[in-house]
Amino acid sequence: MTLMIDFPFPGTNAWVEHFKEVELPILRLTANRLAELRDAAETINTRTLANIVMHDPLMTLRVFRYMKEHRPKSQNAEITTIERSLVMIGTMKFFDSCQELPIIEHQLKGHPKAMLGLLKVIARSRQASLWARDWALLRQNTRFEEIALAALLHDFVEILMHCFAPALAIRARERLTANPGLRTRTVQEEVFGAPLADIMRELVELWGLPELLLSLLDPADAETLNVRNVNLAVDLARHTANGWNDAALPDDFRAVEELLHIGHSHLLERIGAPDEMIQAARLAETG
Numbered sequence: 001m002t003l004m005i006d007f008p009f010p011g012t013n014a015w016v017e018h019f020k021e022v023e024l025p026i027l028r029l030t031a032n033r034l035a036e037l038r039d040a041a042e043t044i045n046t047r048t049l050a051n052i053v054m055h056d057p058l059m060t061l062r063v064f065r066y067m068k069e070h071r072p073k074s075q076n077a078e079i080t081t082i083e084r085s086l087v088m089i090g091t092m093k094f095f096d097s098c099q100e101l102p103i104i105e106h107q108l109k110g111h112p113k114a115m116l117g118l119l120k121v122i123a124r125s126r127q128a129s130l131w132a133r134d135w136a137l138l139r140q141n142t143r144f145e146e147i148a149l150a151a152l153l154h155d156f157v158e159i160l161m162h163c164f165a166p167a168l169a170i171r172a173r174e175r176l177t178a179n180p181g182l183r184t185r186t187v188q189e190e191v192f193g194a195p196l197a198d199i200m201r202e203l204v205e206l207w208g209l210p211e212l213l214l215s216l217l218d219p220a221d222a223e224t225l226n227v228r229n230v231n232l233a234v235d236l237a238r239h240t241a242n243g244w245n246d247a248a249l250p251d252d253f254r255a256v257e258e259l260l261h262i263g264h265s266h267l268l269e270r271i272g273a274p275d276e277m278i279q280a281a282r283l284a285e286t287g
Helices: 011-020 028-040 048-055 057-069 083-087 091-096 112-138 144-153 158-163 164-178 183-194 196-206 225-240 249-261 265-272 273-286
Strands: none
Touching: 011 158, 011 196, 028 144, 048 083, 048 091, 057 083, 057 144, 057 158, 057 273, 083 091, 083 249, 091 183, 091 249, 112 144, 112 158, 112 164, 112 225, 164 183, 164 265, 183 196, 196 273, 225 249, 249 265, 265 273
C-alpha cells in the first residue's frame, strides 16, 4: 500500500492504523547492495549484512517488524540490535523476505522536494548514529549498538511522513523554516493532525522496536546518560546540518563535553569539525 496522504489525519490513532498497513520502501542503494550479496546468503557475515541494513533507517524498521511478526512464543528477551535480529531470522530467510521490495526513489519520483528532504533526514540520522556510537564507546558503555540504533531511528516517523505524506512533510518543514519561533509540536499538530512523538510512541510498541526509543520520549528519563547520549547526538547532527555556524552549536558542544568529560578541541576533532574551528579551540585552550 503506497497511497499518498495529503491531508491531516484526525489524531495519532489514525496515523498508526495507516502505517500498520503500509509496505515500507527501501533506498535503491540498499536494494542494489542486497541483490549483489544474494548469492552469498549462506556464507555472508551477519555483521556485514547488519551494516548494510543500518545504512537505511527504513530497512532497519523492516527487520524489526519482521522479528515482531515472526517472533516465537518462547522468546521472551528483547532483541535490541540488528545483528542479533539477523542471527535470529537467519540470512536465507532474510534475503527471501527482501524480494522485490518497493523503492523509495520510485515512490517519490513525482515529489522531488520530499525526496530531497527525506535524504537530508536520513543523512542526519546516520551521522547521529555514528556520533552516538562513538560517544558510547568512549564512555565504555556496553550498550553502544543499541544507543547507535536509537539515534538512527530517532526521527523515523519524520522519514515515514516524507514517504507517505510528502506534501504534508514539506509543508511542515517550510512552516518551521519561515517561523523559527514556532514550537515543532504545534506545527506537527497543525499540519499532520498529531505530534510525531505520539505516533512514534505507538509504533515503537507495535513494531517491537528497542525500548530505549521509548525512554527518549519520557521526561523522567531525560537526564539518564544513555538518553542524553542519543539526544545530544541527534541535536548535534540536526544543527550541524545547517552549517558549522549554527547558533545552537555552542550549547551543544558544552553539553557533549560535559557528558564525555573532554575538552573543546578534542570534541571538535572527534566530530570532524573544520580545521579552522579546531585550531581556534586549541589556541584558546593554550592561552
